[in-house]
Structures are given as C-alpha cells and as structure tokens.
Amino acid sequence: xKEIHCExxxxxxxxxNVVGSPIAxxxxxxxxIIFSRKGFDSAAGxxxxxxxxxxxxxxxxxxxxxxxxxxxxxxxxxxxxxxxxGRIGSDNLCHEDPVFSDxxxxxxxTGAAQxxxxxxxxxxxxxxxxxxxxxxxxxxDRHHRIFGYMEVDEVRRLGSRPSxxxxxxxFSRQHPHTIGEWNANNTLYLGPGAKARNAQxxxxxxxxxxxxxxxxxxxWLKAAGLTYHSNPMRWRNDNELFVASxxxxxxxxxxxxxxxxxxxxxxxxxxxx
Numbered sequence: 001x002k003e004i005h006c007e008x009x010x011x012x013x014x015x016x017n018v019v020g021s022p023i024a025x026x027x028x029x030x031x032x033i034i035f036s037r038k039g040f041d042s043a044a045g046x047x048x049x050x051x052x053x054x055x056x057x058x059x060x061x062x063x064x065x066x067x068x069x070x071x072x073x074x075x076x077x078x079x080x081x082x083x084x085x086g087r088i089g090s091d092n093l094c095h096e097d098p099v100f101s102d103x104x105x106x107x108x109x110t111g112a113a114q115x116x117x118x119x120x121x122x123x124x125x126x127x128x129x130x131x132x133x134x135x136x137x138x139x140x141d142r143h144h145r146i147f148g149y150m151e152v153d154e155v156r157r158l159g160s161r162p163s164x165x166x167x168x169x170x171f172s173r174q175h176p177h178t179i180g181e182w183n184a185n186n187t188l189y190l191g192p193g194a195k196a197r198n199a200q201x202x203x204x205x206x207x208x209x210x211x212x213x214x215x216x217x218x219x220w221l222k223a224a225g226l227t228y229h230s231n232p233m234r235w236r237n238d239n240e241l242f243v244a245s246x247x248x249x250x251x252x253x254x255x256x257x258x259x260x261x262x263x264x265x266x267x268x269x270x271x272x273x
Contacts, residue, residue, distance in 0.1 A: 032126040033260065034117070035226070035250040036107070038098065039132035039147075040083075048135040048142050050083050051199045056147045058132050058195070059083070060094040066180035067093040069173050083137075098130060098150065098193070101171045105150035105193025108177030110186040113248045118185065120227060120251040127151050127264060128189065131205055133212065143206035144215065144243070149268055150193030158186045200270040207240060215241045220259045227251045 039058035040049045049059045059071075059080055070091050071080045077090025098107040107128060109117060130148040135141055158166050160182050167178040168190060177186055196203060205215045219238045228247040235241055244250070254260040 031254050031257065031260070032120065032122055033252045033254055033264070034122060034126060034128045035252070036098075036128045036130050037132065037248050037250075038130050041133040045084070045088070047083050048133040049147075050079060051134055051136040051139075052079070054198055056134050056145060056196055056199045056203075058130070058134075058147045060096045062088055063093050063095040063176075065093075066182075067095055067176045068179060069094055069096045069176070073173065095176050096173065097176055098128075098148065099171055099173070099175060100148065100193060100195050103192055103194065104170060105148070105191060106168050106171060106175055107150060107189045108175060108187070109189070109249070110177065110183045114183070114185045114187050116227065116247075116249055117187075117251070120253070122152075122249075122251060123155055124152050128193075129267065134199070136199075142212055143204055144212060145199065145205055146196070146203040146267060146271070148193060148195040149271055150189065151191045152189050153191040154189075156188040156190070158182070158188060160184045160186060162186065194268075194271055196271045198270075198273055200273060202266065202270045205243075213243050213245065215243050217241045218260075218263050220254070220263065221252060224252045224254050224260070 039045070039060060040047060044061040045059060050057055057076070057079060059076060060074065071077045071088070071094050072090040074094060074096050076094075080088050081090055098105050128150045129146050130150075131144050131146045133142060134145050134147070135143070156166070158177060162178040162182070164174055164178060167174045168188065175188065177188060206212050207214045207216045214236070217239055221241070222235050222238055226241070228244040228250055229235070229241065233242075234244070
C-alpha cells in the first residue's frame with residue numbers, strides 16, 4: 001500500500017487560483033525552502049546545461065536504467081548532441097526529473113537525499129527551488145541559477161517496487177521513480193510549479209564575476225541557515241555563501257516568513273515571466 005499525504009482540496013485550489021504566485025496565498029506559518037540541485041554539471045553530463053536564445057534549458061542527467069525516456073523523446077535530442085559534441089546521443093536514456101506539465105510539477109527522490117528531506121521534515125506547503133549549472137552557448141560564464149520551482153501539495157511514498165500505475169496522471173511520460181527497483185524510501189513530491197522561460201538576472205545564484213561556488217544570497221538566508229552549510233566560514237558576509245559541492249537538497253527552515261515570502265514571490269514572478 002502506497003502512503004499518500006495531501007492537503008485539503010480547498011487549500012490546494014486556493015494556491016492554484018493566485019495568478020503567477022501560489023506563495024501569495026500562503027498563511028503566515030513557518031515553511032521550508034529547498035534548494036534542489038538538478039541537471040547537467042561537471043560530473044553528470046560533464047558540461048553545463050545551455051541557455052539558448054535567452055531560455056535556460058536544464059538537461060536531465062544520462063542514465064542506463066530505470067527510464068523509458070530518451071533525450072529525443074523529451075524534445076532535447078538535438079540540444080544534448082550539440083552541447084556534448086555528440087558524446088551523448090539523442091537516443092540515450094535520461095533521468096527526466098523534475099517533470100513539469102500544465103502548471104504542475106513532480107519530483108522523485110530516494111536514498112540518502114530522501115532521508116535528508118525526511119529528517120528535515122520537508123512536506124506539504126514547502127517549496128523546492130530547482131537550480132543547476134548553466135552557460136550560454138559559446139560563453140565561458142558558467143554559473144548556478146534557479147530554473148524552476150514547485151510548492152508541495154502532495155507526498156507519495158512509493159516504496160522499493162513501484163509500478164507504472166504509480167506514475168502521476170497529467171504527465172506525458174512515465175516518471176523514472178515508478179520504473180524498476182529503488183530504495184525503500186522512494187518518494188514523489190507533487191504540486192504547482194513551473195520552469196523559467198527566460199534567464200532572468202534575478203534567478204542567477206552565482207555571484208557576478210565570481211567562481212561558480214560563490215553565491216549572492218538574500219540576507220534572510222544567513223539568519224535562517226541552510227543544511228550542509230553549518231560551517232560559519234561558508235558565510236562570507238550577510239549576502240555571500242560558499243556553496244557546498246556535494247548534496248542534492250539544501251534545506252532552509254525559514255523563520256522570517258514575511259521577508260522570505262516577499263523574496264519567493266519575486267523568484268516565482270521571475271520564473272513565470
């Protein structure tokens with residue numbers, strides 16, 4: 001039996017009815033913001049995801065199992081061949097995750113990364129901000145940027161042996177976390193979300209002119225803290241962070257809701273532009 005946690009239908013509808021920003025209808029309660037690393041980087045894919053004609057395109061990492069989706073099927077065949085100079089082909093399998101469709105998003109997580117989310121109490125009403133390594137074609141300015149978001153309104157515990165019927169409806173391809181065998185804590189997060197259609201400067205995390213690992217951050221983040229970043233030496237001042245090279249999910253327990261919500265509204269507004 002799959003365990004499902006879900007908000008009330010009325011509350012979920014209220015979130016979706018706010019044009020451009022479901023965060024705007026959030027009650028004044030403590031939340032968690034998760035900076036979730038996804039897509040190509042120097043290890044997975046070995047090149048940045050591209051920014052093409054002003055649009056960031058997060059390339060899902062290559063895989064050889066637990067997937068039925070090729071880059072071609074995901075509409076990314078020509079792009080992946082171009083940015084990898086043919087090293088990865090259109091018909092190679094990819095781990096397409098997170099997936100976005102018609103204002104909804106689904107993310108799968110498992111193993112140590114899922115344990116980290118569980119141990120930090122991530123669940124309904126918390127917000128994932130997906131980031132990755134990007135560069136414009138022909139540009140050497142490699143940098144981290146936010147390329148999408150999801151506000152969680154449902155958590156599904158799939159377990160180690162999910163089936164095709166566990167793949168969420170409303171998405172055109174079977175989610176990889178419903179294919180094959182996984183860890184026992186294999187989980188899906190679902191909710192309203194979107195991908196950025198433009199490479200807005202406000203979605204850039206890496207400090208301008210700085211190395212990839214140095215982020216410009218909002219001042220509230222230092223006060224709230226971020227998992228994997230407990231060493232005070234990582235916080236160079238109130239608005240700079242030397243980001244950890246390892247870890248997929250960085251969780252912040254927001255304590256100043258008004259300030260963080262204002263920042264989140266601005267981020268989601270930039271994503272939806």
